[in-house]
Amino acid sequence: MAVVEVPGPEPEWEPAPSYQGGKRNPAFQQSMWEFAASSFRLVAGLKPPLEALAARLRLTVEQGWEDLGPVDVAMFRVERADFALSRLEGAVVPGTFVWVRRSAEDVEGALDILLDALGLDREALAFRGTVETGFEVFDGSSG
Template identity: 60%
Template sequence: MATIEVPGPEPDWEEAPSYQGGKRNPAFQQSLLEHALGTCRVIAGLQVPLEPLAARLRLVVERGWEDLGHASAAMFMIGRTCFGLSRTDGDTYTLVHVDRAVTDHEAALATLFAALGIDSTALAFRGTLEDGFEYCNGWTG
């Protein structure tokens, strides 16, 4: 088998997972977490850490990174609805994600709350990026 040498990066290329103002590097790296959650939308934030939520459903929490830093997440399905729970290091809330095909966010939250054994008092905020978010239960961020 022939030996093929791959040249190193060009000296002016930025690191692939970082912001690239000049876009000199032809690759922009996304994490597996960003890629997976990119198929979902945020519909709520919970005032509960990720770990007890994941423990309740016996989920495996995966570590990764995203554009805001290191994060932990668990992706799962309840029935036919795909959910994600994620928390970026330093945040005081856990994000709730659902598949973009889900249009009834209240029903999805009700399904999730029933499985988690919690109710809407756990909400820090609800809504979507497109429609805006509203704070809940006295949470102010």
């Protein structure tokens, strides 16, 4: 079998995972998280760090990226609900984002399933809501 030599990249091509003003590189690479995130919607934030939540459920945290920078993510299922927990590196908002599969009809029920699996109650929430409905922020000063 003959060896086929693959030419190197053209000198003017930008790296595939970065913004390409002129789109000179024919490939635009997305991280696994960027690709998967389109199937999920942000529904809440949890106060505990991602590492503690992942350790509780013995999840593997993967690193990817998105437009805003590096992101750590764990995607998993509890009962019949699909979740993702994420933390954006250098985020202004501390804590962990909770994502639920877009097809989930009962988001509050899914959130209860997750909190139960994590051994937490709603006091662990930093915020909840969706982009469509708006977010309710919990600052800890009310009961």
